[in-house]
Amino acid sequence: MTWNESWTTVAACKESQDALFVKGAEQNRAKQMCRSCPVKVECLAEALDNDIEWGIWGGMTERERRALLRRRPNVTSWRSLLETARASEDGADGRVAV
Structure with a gap:
């Protein structure tokens, strides 16, 4: 899987972004949207x-x-780290470990 530069155009939340700015228990419901x-x-x-x-x-x-x-204070580019992690995880279970 390659990095998607125009990721906002295909995001699951592109039509309901306000739903992602909630507090408390509503955050768990909002996170459900991100799963897929x-x-x-x-x-x-x-x-x-x-x-x-x-x-x-x-x-x-x-x-x-x-x-x-806080756990990873020396990371200068999360994109690079996550892109590399994704490349090494592809073919496994599809999840990216950070």
């Missing part, structure tokens, strides 16, 4: 590389992304 999204990894890289603080991005909440950033 074909560009979840691109979306997550966008949020991490640009320090986006609000909303569900790539299936992760603000808190989950902050925790990930």
Whole structure:
């Protein structure tokens, strides 16, 4: 699978982006939309590389992304890391481990 530069045009949330900016228990429902999204990894890289603080991005909440950033403080390009991880995971179970 190759990196999709125009990922926003095929995102599962492209018609309902407001649903991804919720709080509390509603976040779990919002994350459901991301599960089948074909560009979840691109979306997550966008949020991490640009320090986006609000909303569900790539299936992760603000808190989950902050925790990930704390665990991996030396990552300079999440896109590069996730792109490489995706390439090595393709053919396995299709998930990208970070």
